[in-house]
Amino acid sequence: MEILTSKAQLAEALQELRQTNKTIGFVPTMGALHAGHMTLIKIAGELTDVVVASIFVNPTQFNNSDDLQKYPRPVESDIKLLQQSKCNILFLPEVDEMYTGEESWNLDLGYLENTLEGKFRPGHYQGVTQIVKKLLDIANPDFVFLGQKDFQQVMVLEHMVKALELPSELVMCPIVRDDDGLALSSRNVHLSRTERQQALSLSKALFYVQKHFDLLTINQLKENAWLMLDSEPGVVPEYFEICDADTLLPTPSKDTRSIIALVAAKVGETRLIDNIILK
Structure with a gap:
């Protein structure tokens, strides 16, 4: 594995590889x-010729x-x-x-900027899009591999790529x-042993909603999931939402084509997020 620290080095190395018709995964x-990161590297290695990771x-x-x-x-x-992986x-x-x-950056992200993660982390997605745009300009990859755990971030970056x-x-x-x-x-x-056990309430709430999706209404599912989180000592829920997975707008109906449940909570001093695709 080659380690590069400058933009010029990376751009030059990838340009040479691209001239030999290599596909680049980033x-x-x-x-x-x-x-989780290693899984992204593994999938990138299966789908592209050259895998580039950035830290x-x-x-x-x-x-x-x-x-x-x-x-x-x-x-x-x-x-x-990374040296032991396909990177x-x-x-x-x-x-x-x-x-x-001093650099200025402002990309119109619409409602995605101020809902869910955007509401609790103002300015976060401007910073994300700013750095990812810089990285894509340098690497110019064919494919970018991202984790579902940051589902809203994936949607924001898809918006940027299209815009x-x-x-x-x-x-x-x-x-x-x-x-x-x-x-x-x-x-x-950052989680202590006790906090790690408490943190399981996030995935338990998501799995509960998945298991009972066909049995309860959207509002019942959300209320029960919130109670599960709120009743867990050391856990302070910020949101539990069931959304249209194509728009990330709250969905009142199970007839929506694609549905996802998303959660964020503080466990002790550590803020965690998670989600699960329901439909």
Whole structure:
């Protein structure tokens, strides 16, 4: 695996590969890699000739400076994981390589910017789209592999790709869970043993809704899921919503073509998200 730290190095390396008709798969990450990231790398390796991963903790997508400072950065262990995977190139830039001086960015994301994650993390998706646009401009990949756990983020990036007419195609890959159902997340390292057990309430609520989807109304499902979360000690739910998976607008009807349940909650001091496709 080759490790590159400058935009010019990455662009040049990929241009040479592209001239030999190699397809490029790109996996953007913020590091603190886990089995979910490795699954993205594996799928990328199966579908493309060259797999590029990036590790960059992007400051513009954090609306809380403490959250930015606490974000885990185990770079050496991340590199070892990638070396054992199908990753061919790691792009590992510093902040001043990706941002120069004062930059302005504002992409019209419509209601996606202010609902669910957008409501609780104002400005977050402007930062996400800003850095992903920079990365796509450099790598110009054929395919970008993203995790379903950040479902709203995938929708935001699909909106950006269409709005800006970018040539890359996004591929959403399934959530990877531990044996007990907890969705893998880089933030899970902050959970104490007790908090980790409490965090299972998120996936339990989602699985409950999935199991009872045909038996209860949308409102009943949401109310029961909220009670499950709210009654768990140490868990403070922020939202539990059942939405049209094509628009992310709340759906009152099961007749909607595609339906997803999404949840966010704080467990102790750690904020977690999860979702499950119901239909």
